[in-house]
Amino acid sequence: MAEQTLYKTALSKAMAICSRREYCSGDIRSKIDSWGVRKKDAERIISTLVRENFINESRYAEAFVKDKFHYNKWGRVKIAAHLKAKKISGDLVRKALESIDDELYLRTMREIVLSHRRSVRAKNQFEMKGKLLRYGLSKGFESSLLYELLNSPED
Numbered sequence: 001m002a003e004q005t006l007y008k009t010a011l012s013k014a015m016a017i018c019s020r021r022e023y024c025s026g027d028i029r030s031k032i033d034s035w036g037v038r039k040k041d042a043e044r045i046i047s048t049l050v051r052e053n054f055i056n057e058s059r060y061a062e063a064f065v066k067d068k069f070h071y072n073k074w075g076r077v078k079i080a081a082h083l084k085a086k087k088i089s090g091d092l093v094r095k096a097l098e099s100i101d102d103e104l105y106l107r108t109m110r111e112i113v114l115s116h117r118r119s120v121r122a123k124n125q126f127e128m129k130g131k132l133l134r135y136g137l138s139k140g141f142e143s144s145l146l147y148e149l150l151n152s153p154e155d
Contacts, residue, residue: 007041018054022063024086061088061096078140109141
C-alpha cells in the first residue's frame with residue numbers, strides 16, 4: 001500500500017513539475033530516482049508523462065535551443081553537445097538546431113567575438129586571433145565560421 005501511495009505522490013509531483021516548464025525524460029527520471037521511487041514505478045511514471053504530453057522531447061529540444069541561443073548566446077556545437085548529454089536523439093537535435101536563423105546566428109557570433117575583442121590583450125594580431133578563436137569555440141560556434149570571421153578583411 002505504501003508503494004502505491006509513493007507512486008501516486010511521485011506521479012502527481014512529476015506532473016506538477018512538468019507543467020511549470022519543459023523537462024526531458026532524463027531530467028525527470030533523475031528527480032524521481034532521488035525521491036526513492038522503484039525503477040519499475042519510475043518507468044511507469046515516465047511513460048505516463050510522455051503519453052499525457054507532459055514530457056515531449058521534441059518540444060524540449062526546441063525550447064532548449066531557443067533559450068540557449070537567445071539568452072546564453074551559445075553556438076550550435078555547444079547546444080548540440082548539451083542536448084546529446086541529455087540523451088536527446090540526433091534527429092531531434094538536428095531539427096531543433098534548424099530553427100536558428102542563419103543570418104541571426106552569424107550576426108550574433110560576430111557581435112560576441114568582436115565585443116570580446118575589446119577586453120582581450122594580445123602582443124600581436126596572431127595572438128589576438130588565437131584568443132578570439134578559442135573564445136568563439138568555447139561559446140560553441142563552428143571553427144569554420146570563426147576562421148571566416150577572423151580572416152575577413154573588414155576586421
